[in-house]
Amino acid sequence: MSYSRDIRIEFNHCDPAGIVFFPRYFEMINSMVENFFRDRLEHPFERITMEEGHGVPTVRLETDFRAPSRLGDLVRFTLRVTGVGRSSLDLHHRAEMAGELRLEARQRIVWISPEGRAAPWPDAIRARLENEYQKETPT
DSSP states (O other): OOEEEEEEOOGGGBOTTSBBOHHHHHHHHHHHHHHHHHHTSSOOHIIIIIISOOBOOEEEEEEEEOSOOBTTOEEEEEEEEEEEOSSEEEEEEEEEETTEEEEEEEEEEEOBOTTSSBOOOOHHHHHHHHHHHHHHSOO
């Protein structure tokens, strides 16, 4: 089961030609991850960072830009869990509008300790991540 959200392309996302300036897509991807943690894992970023002192930085991001998105477009972003490691999480992102693929990205994030080192996922988060991964894995 994937996690999806619609994101409206706003003026602040665009270059002077009215198309998404590519780094803004990375902000949208980060927003997807942050909302996934809040909505699906029930472990919001404010708890992770401010209360617990942990983090989930991106350590790898591979992106294919397929078609431009323009000011006013309503783009459906979809996140799927594609792998759960000891401290890492592999994600696949798609952004589409009206059946047209706009962006596809593969991302790896890592759970880090307050000291800034990779650390094992907490048990409660790991259980939810594995549940999300199993929903995506064909049987």
